[in-house]
Amino acid sequence: VQVVESGGGLVHAGESLKLSCTVSGLTFSSRNMCWFRQAPGKEREGVSCMNAYGSSTYYADSVKGRFTISRDVAETTLYLKMDSLKAEDTAMYSCAAGITSYRAYVEKSDVVPSKFPYWGQGTQVTVSS
Numbered sequence: 001v002q003v004v005e006s007g008g009g010l011v012h013a014g015e016s017l018k019l020s021c022t023v024s025g026l027t028f029s030s031r032n033m034c035w036f037r038q039a040p041g042k043e044r045e046g047v048s049c050m051n052a053y054g055s056s057t058y059y060a061d062s063v064k065g066r067f068t069i070s071r072d073v074a075e076t077t078l079y080l081k082m083d084s085l086k087a088e089d090t091a092m093y094s095c096a097a098g099i100t101s102y103r104a105y106v107e108k109s110d111v112v113p114s115k116f117p118y119w120g121q122g123t124q125v126t127v128s129s
Contacts, residue, residue, distance in 0.1 A: 049111050
């Protein structure tokens with residue numbers, strides 16, 4: 001299994017970035033897929049998730065209205081479009097693939113790192129104020 005993120009970088013506050021996560025070695029569309037982030041000295045935070053069907057999404061309150069999760073099943077790629085970036089969005093962003101699960105909804109209780117056995121190495125996002 002390989003999970004590979006890309007798209008991070010250094011931007012100014014108010015600008016946008018789009019992260020990509022390409023997955024191989026597992027059935028991409030049969031599990032929850034999530035983006036997590038971790039800033040220095042802080043706990044890992046679930047940012048956004050999508051269920052196996054692509055019909056349900058979760059966003060942390062801190063990113064609602066600014067971030068958009070999407071996917072391309074054919075390309076086995078998960079995306080995170082981040083608009084109106086703030087300095088507090090600065091973190092290492094990691095993509096994670098869950099166990100096989102066909103639940104209709106993805107909820108906050110699903111967004112727990114221990115429920116995701118497959119992780120990428122992360123991509124750094126730095127937002128200067």
